[in-house]
Amino acid sequence: MSNLKYSRQRKAIVDFLESRTDHPTADIVYINMRKEFPKISLGTVYRNLSLLVEIGEAIKVPCSDGAEHFDGCTLKHYHFQCNRCGAVLDLNITDMDSIQDLNKIANVNFGGNIEGNSIFFYGKCPKCAKELKR
Amino acid sequence: MSNLKYSRQRKAIVDFLESRTDHPTADIVYINMRKEFPKISLGTVYRNLSLLVEIGEAIKVPCSDGAEHFDGCTLKHYHFQCNRCGAVLDLNITDMDSIQDLNKIANVNFGGNIEGNSIFFYGKCPKCAKELKR
């Protein structure tokens, strides 16, 4: 591919992604970068985000809400979206074992080769669940 | 909401979705509808697709490839996208049981309320897997 050179903007984007537990869209990253780099352009943000996804330092989280969300955490975990407030959260599943062999199970009778999976949970987030109890 | 009236265009879209095992984008639906309705507009296609999603006769399948994909099959099943050719396929998992209680497992320590999940598998589809073996 291409040889990477250091850039302050890219560094800041990586740091920002790592500092968040939610999953910002490109636009949110852009708005936050402008605090430190008032002249940064959306193009730069998009270019860096897809570069980070390419080299595996971030992942894309596809949601059904128009925009792509980005996640700086490369460790395997699962995603949740609240169908009331739209928040995208990480999910720490305690009993990972039952998920481990999902790929094998799915591969039975498939004919191709299943390399991975992404699980998306939905429902009410803790905050909304609390508000609805009142 | 709104009271539905019959429309030949909507009927054709439903039939088309049901006839496919892949998961067409709005654009593909549009192109195919034009065979029967040369003057149909993209607006009509989009309006009907989101209407069908609303009333539960279709679902949106979010992919990381720019466009939303639509699925006419309301029965629960899982999705697969080939990371070589981009095809989106259905997956019939024989041993559903291990997936059944995923929601319960995920709900432990969550605090909110998990209502459902969607699992997306990726890898090589049967066709691509075959081509790569040569």
Place this chain on the structure above:
DNA sequence: CTTCTTGCAAATAGTTTGCATATAG
């Protein structure tokens, strides 16, 4: 110097919407 990166602006892709006309009930 040479290569990669940026900012800016223009271009593109996917989707939504306003409005006048057509169709279903």
Place this chain on the structure above:
DNA sequence: CTATATGCAAACTATTTGCAAGAAG
């Protein structure tokens, strides 16, 4: 007749790209 649906075009949102200037190695 009244409400919903359609076609068309314009508007909008998210994302990508060409290019000249700037920074890294």
